[in-house]
Amino acid sequence: MADYQLFIDGAFTDAASGETFATYNPGTGQKLADLPKAGRDDAIRAIEAARKAFDEGPWPKMSGAERAAKLRRIVELINQHSAELAELEALDSGGTILKAQMADVPGAVSAFEWFARMAEERPDRVDLEGSPFPVSQNYIRYEPIGVCTGIIPWNFPLIMAAWKIAPALAAGNTSVLKPASLTSLSALKLAQIIAEADLPPGVVNILAGPGGTVGEELASNPLVDKTAFTGSTEVGRRIMQLASGTVKAVTLELGGKSANIVLDDADLDLAAAGVLWGTFFHGGQVCESGTRALVQRGIYDEFISLLVEKANNIVVGDQMEMTTNIGPLVSRGQVETVERYVKLGRDEVGEPLCGGGAPDNLPDHLDKGAFYRPTIFADVDNKAKIAQEEIFGPVLCVIPFDTDDEAVAIANDSIYGLAGGVQSGNIERAEAVAARMRTGTVWINDYHLISPERPFGGYKQSGIGRELGTQGYDIYRQVKHVHINPETSGRDNHFHYGVLGV
Known part of the structure; x- marks a missing residue:
């Protein structure tokens, strides 16, 4: 099986420690590959790359249509590599090859396609009704949040990777993704595909490694603006605790007993x-x-x-x-x-x-x-x-x-x-x-049918926020209200200044 590396700042690299870990076929018990074992230093390097790409790079400044074109290029490449992706997904996760071919790869494709559409169609500005007291113009700006980290589970690694990366990128954010240690192969292959799509360095970073070090850094690092986690309710509680240190935004899709x-x-x-x-x-x-x-x-x-x-x-x-x-x-x-x-x-x-x-x-x-x-x-x-x-x-x-x-x-x-x-x-x-x-x-009269066009998430201890749908796009954007009182309107339009006697 091919060699796999971490993807940081637009380049493939081994873990800083040089450590690796094995991944296995759960059907036969046979080893599939040795993967680089990222540590805290690798996580910090990826976060810093994402921070620089957001603060200094072109990605957040690009139009929605320009970002959509890049996401559609990723779709083209996923389709070109669909057979390999399906095989990796089945071998690594234990899901059937039929599921991988009919659900996992198409599900990843449809997520990127949907959020490309969102980047094009959802407005970045919405004008509000003017206010007569004082006379003013008001509007809402929707802006990218910043550096977004994603931590995903082992059950649907390829789809979950798409659910975390696609909306973040579509909205103009940069991303760092950590797949589960048990099932990292398809996410690392996706890194190779994204590299072919020629995004600016640091926009997407993908790390394989343990949650106790890499995952905790992605949830707690002050350079991160938002963390999205899918997994158990127990770990979700820990993610909330870590994110609370800097009051960063969180999206949690957690357990269920439906x-x-x-x-x-x-x-x-x-x-x-x-x-x-x-x-x-x-x-x-x-x-x-x-x-x-x-x-x-x-x-x-x-x-x-x-x-x-x-x-x-x-x-x-x-x-x-x-x-x-x-x-x-x-x-x-x-x-x-x-x-x-x-x-x-x-x-x-x-x-x-x-x-x-x-x-x-x-x-x-x-x-x-x-x-x-x-x-x-x-x-x-x-x-x-x-x-x-x-x-x-x-x-x-x-x-x-x-x-x-x-x-x-x-x-x-x-x-x-x-x-x-x-x-x-x-x-x-x-x-x-x-x-x-x-x-x-x-x-x-149905079950399990999930579409990128429909919001997904839970009540109670099943999570916070929604993924997918228009809600799953807007949750990756900040909301800014802009109020304009024309300077030429004169003192009468600033009557409230008089409260201070000035």
Whole structure:
């Protein structure tokens, strides 16, 4: 596999310490590459490069159309390297090659395309109505924030990189990105692509390295104006603490324990498929996964049977095979986390209806892989730990309810509020339920469909702010009010000066 380096100030470089770390294929356990291990010195150098590029370089002074052209050049290059990017994403993260080809690479492309459009279409100035007291002209200027750092998780490294870099650049900011140590390959490849796009030095910097040193520097350094983080709520709290030292802006997209509500008027076969898709896509390693299925009691038994029947048909195996539905989890460590929760579920709830361990029919070359079967617990009390804590694995808790009011109460009984679903044959009823769910996204008769054109983020401890949509662009811009009192208007138009007797 190709060599990879850090990307700082428009150049590729090894870590200042000379240290490296290995990244592995979670399906086979085989090493994929040795990567440079950035440290605090590298982070500081990248931040200083981004600061200089913002303060002295041409990027923030360029027009939105000029920046959009550069983002579209990145899109062209991503498309040219799409096969390699998809392979790297699947090998490194354990996501299926089908997901990489159909979702990850196109998702990164669409993010850059959307924010290029935002750079062109969103105004940098909005005139306000004039004020008669005193007579004046007023307008709003939208300006780039400055140096923006992004810290992303291991589950969707390529898409998450695009979500952090594209809006920052489109709005005229400079960027420093840190991918997760478990899945840095596609982000480092993206650095090579961005280098081909010929942006000014320092506008984009990409570092692979540990969160405890690199990530903390990106969140705390006083030269940074904004930090955007996607990951666990626990780490998000730490990011807030670090950012508070300089009161820098933060965007946090954090954990979830989303409820997918199945009403008794739903198409049961379609709803069962939707619940399984909502939970087991990418092995449940999705922050907004619908890992709590709330099922109305009148259809409960029939629905449970459908879930188990369909879940047993999900193919778990080599992520590089097009026929695989779920590949390995990201690491053996993640398998151990899932195993701990499944043991807890057995203690709290009883034996799962299916799953509960690794597949027993894997070929020899996958015997060291991080695989886990789709696991379903039924009759779960919403107070149980497996229903309240984010597992980040293929574990579904099915919870019965009687009324729509009870379903809403159960769905909202969580520290999280990232997403949710309602499966129903009555759209008006479904919308009434959705309106009372305290979550940032609700899918009705669907799940997981995220578009750059639609805002994404959470309520409560699922985060602060929104990514994507127009909101996800404007959050990377400062708002400045300009008031003009014409000097030629005379003393009468400055009557308020008289308050001081001057």
